[in-house]
Amino acid sequence: MELLSKEEIDQSESQYSFTKLVEKCSPPVYKFCRSLTYSKEDADDLFQETFLSAFEQQTKLLQSDNPQSFLFCITLYLWKSIKRKYARRNKIAPFEPVQDNIISTLNTENDFIKQEEIDMVRHLVTLLPEKYKVPILLYYTIDLSVGEIAKVMKIPVGTVKSRLFKARKIIEKELEDTQHEK
Known part of the structure; x- marks a missing residue:
């Protein structure tokens, strides 16, 4: 041995x-x-x-x-x-990329509306500038705290908070604008 x-x-x-x-x-x-x-x-x-x-x-x-x-x-x-x-x-x-999240069978109108809103928010997140998109993704999809996001991105905590706030406002404004257009 x-x-x-x-x-x-x-x-x-x-x-x-x-x-x-x-x-x-x-x-x-x-x-x-x-x-x-x-x-x-x-x-x-x-x-x-x-x-x-x-x-x-x-x-x-x-x-x-x-x-x-x-x-x-x-x-x-x-x-x-x-x-x-x-x-x-x-x-x-x-x-041109192929859309890979095609909606499967939706049973009701409410399901369709909900899926449409989710797709709209996803699309708006993809349109955000990178400095806003990354904190949003880390915060809402990975559930990282503001402090953890600051470490990952190597920026101050206040900057993370500011970017999250601005990203939410941008998305909110775009959603309101699309609602008014309809």
């Missing part, structure tokens, strides 16, 4: 800790990926890239005060990189 060296023991403990962290943080990170991308396929890719990057940085991740926040930072950074790459490619060869 071979004895394990100190490095091998440390490495196996680190892998165990990383595995536990992945199990604990996967659902909220995936939910955040879905919120950012609005597409299952893109969310799957972003999720995979996030944890690949996290694995490569696992010593930093495991030493972090808030590993979940660290994972959100990685996700946000990767998403921004993907958006920049997409924007560059779209300038060269633009294309």
